[in-house]
Amino acid sequence: MPRVYLSPPHMGPDERALLLDAFDSNWIAPLGPHVEAFERELAARVGAGHAAALSSGTAALHLALQILGVGPGDEVVTSTLTFAATANPIVYQGARPVFVDVHPETWTLDPALVAEAVEDGVRRGRPPKAVITVDLYGQCADHDPIREVCDRHGVPVVEDAAEALGATYKGRAAGTLGAMGVFSFNGNKIITTSGGGMLVTDREDWARQARHLATQARQPAPHYEHTEVGNNYRLSNLLAAVGRGQLRVLDERVAARRAHNAFYREALADLPGVSFMPEAPYGRSTCWLTCLLVDPRAAGVDREALRLALEAEDIEARPVWKPMHLQPVFRECRALGGEVAAGLFERGLCLPSGSSLSVADRARVVDVLRRAVRR
């Protein structure tokens, strides 16, 4: 039996046709008609004014911080429960991450702790230069109270919606809840271009600046004049073609992941000591990954035993993100709380959730888990 992956790419016929169109047109460059069309279509889809297609979600986050002027000595507040790509661009800019704990009912940034972090900075005469919210596993952070405190102190919010394209918060699209939003089209995301990202914003000047900084900050002179340091972060026209095809099936992809989530909840509901990441009442998650929590006393097994039982059947599952405040590389960084995220890491397991996951493979996952917990 072939290995069951956590979240593999899921391509369709449109992606192939668009890719071949890009190839045959000889626009084999990080420029071209598909890049502009992808930007237009994605911006329209989420209701953002503008979009810049980039080589990765990490690049999009890095550009957002560059545009906001984050620099050496600045502090940037973000969630401790995330992938390292949220925090790394803070360090690229010479700034310092401040890691804030999550709320147990959403697994996303605890708004009260964000307020504490911001107000503490204000008291010290050093308000954070930005707050990066993280829409975890497809669930939006509780943006309204976060925005309230950030707006009051003039702190811009960047929304890391890498895992949440297609999610909503109080009816608004994930990615549009801050001053800038970031999506990822990495191979494991909801839709993919193999690698890629997008920065969305309502500010046209910021979108223009993002494209400029992503193309080596070349001034329009024949000899290329440079007045600032740029990056090579533009998305290739070939990959943008794939992205356009993927965007057309986004709703189906989200629906498939949500169906997996509903299936797992139902099929494992009676297992002692097993619960799931809550879906917050304020929005609709993409259920990028379905995550469960194991209470070893009630279940008789711990998270790692379940992961290994799945691995023995060639099924890929992963622990919930190891919090950034526990990562050796960020040991010196400031943190507010962190016990909630640490507990979720210790007890949380992400199950195979790809939109192409078959009904038979899904049933196998459940079967392995049920046998492991009963023992």
Ligand SMILES: *Cc1c(COP(=O)(O)O)cnc(C)c1O
């Ligand atoms: C995947 C991911 C990123 C980075 O996106 P890339 O396209 O892989 O650079 C950033 N933040 C989060 C939360 C992610 O899951």
